[in-house]
Amino acid sequence: MADILVGTCSWTDPALMASGWYPAGRRDAEGRLRHYATRFPIVEVDSTYYGMPSRRNSTLWAQRTPPGFRFDVKAFSLLTGHPTRTAALPTDLRQPGDPSRVRADSGLLREVWLRFSSALEPLRTSGRLGALLFQFPPWLAPGPRGEQLVEECTRRAEGWPVAVEFRHPEWWSTExxxxxxxxxxxxxxxxxxxxxxxxxxxxxxxxxxxxTPYLAVVRFHGRSTSWGSTAPGSKEESYRHAYTEAELAPWVSRVREMSRRAGVVHVLFNNCCADASVRAAEAMRNALETDPSCTLRGPGWQRRA
Structure with a gap:
């Protein structure tokens, strides 16, 4: 059976930091990550979607986590076809008079990928990198054009572990x-x-x-009825949810089945509402621990059967 790693999609979410989950003395940047790594074996880095990562941060993240800890890293928005603010680019890649949104071309995408991947090398060489998450926009429908964009993205990332999340429902329709x-x-x-x-x-x-035989990924986004809304200020509402045991129960058997077919399974919670994500992750971990056929990797980095 595969190792199952359960965690959350951020350790720096403002709602989590304000919830009191981090104990006194562990609320600075270093303390937060070190504390998180005593509770979970994996976390997703979502800040890299909004802005380019830095090699310095990757080095610090590797130093502040124990062997066996994993970071799944979300691809920069420009790399997956999302609208990207020009201000999110490195200064030397901006041109005078550029519009507020980036006009991507093959040369810019190539340079952005080179810098993005170079910044993550400390995670990769230290064995801390779990996967690169390519989350595609909800308007990317299945078909030749959609497949072409996905292939272009993954060609740039050849040799890296890649996980793909589609937001257009038709990719996973019955047909x-x-x-x-x-x-x-x-x-x-x-x-x-x-x-x-x-x-x-x-x-x-x-x-x-x-x-793939090496990896499977599950991301829990919550059950908000605002899912998919593009209204101003809707982002937090789209992910605000506190999972119940009944809502998680069907996923225990699904994750168990995934663990029979993949080398490792990453289970990540993206529901933001105070400490709702860490509580849901703990509940899922507890449910999986009661299943004798599941093998979890826990905070002590021992395989827990």
Whole structure:
């Protein structure tokens, strides 16, 4: 059975930091990460979606976590076709008179990828890198154009562990899901299974596909009925949710089945509301621990059967 690593999609989310989850004396940048790493074996870095990572931070993250800890790193928005603020680019890549949003071309994308990947080398060489998460925008529909963009992204990341999350529901529709799994699997990309509210136009089906033998990923986004909203200030509402045991229960068997087919399974909670993400992660870990067929990697970095 594969190792199952359970954690959250951020250790620096403002709501989490304000919740009191971090104890006194552990609320500075170093203390937060060191404390988090005593509780969970994996975390997602989401700040790299909004701005380019730095080699210095990657080095510090590796130094502040024990062997066996893993960081899943979210790809910079420009690399996945999302609108990107020009101000998010390194200063020397901006041109005088540039509009507020980046106009990407192949040369700029190549340079951004080189800098992005170089900044993550300390995580990679220290064995702390779990996967690069390529989350594609909700308007990227399945078909030749969508597949071409995905392939371009993954060609740049050749040799890196890549996980792909689609936000357009049709990728995982009943009619399309087998083709999507084949597409990802034939290119060595791990599918990201997602949990969201169901019944909305933007709802993603809870398909737990395993497309590579080395990795499977699940991201829990909460069950907010604001999922998919583009209204001003809607981001927090889209992910605000406190999971119940009943909502997590169906995923225990899905994760167990995924662990039979992949070398490692990453289970990450992205529901922001005070300490809701860490509480949900703890609840999922506890549920998996009661299943004798599951093997979890815990804070002591021992395999816990």
């Amino acid at each position: 399309r899901q087998a083709a999507t799994a084949r597409f990802l699997g034939s290119r060595g990309m791990a599918a990201v299974a997602v949990d969201t509210v169901q019944g909305l136009p933007a709802s993603i089906p809870p398909i737990a596909a395993v497309t």
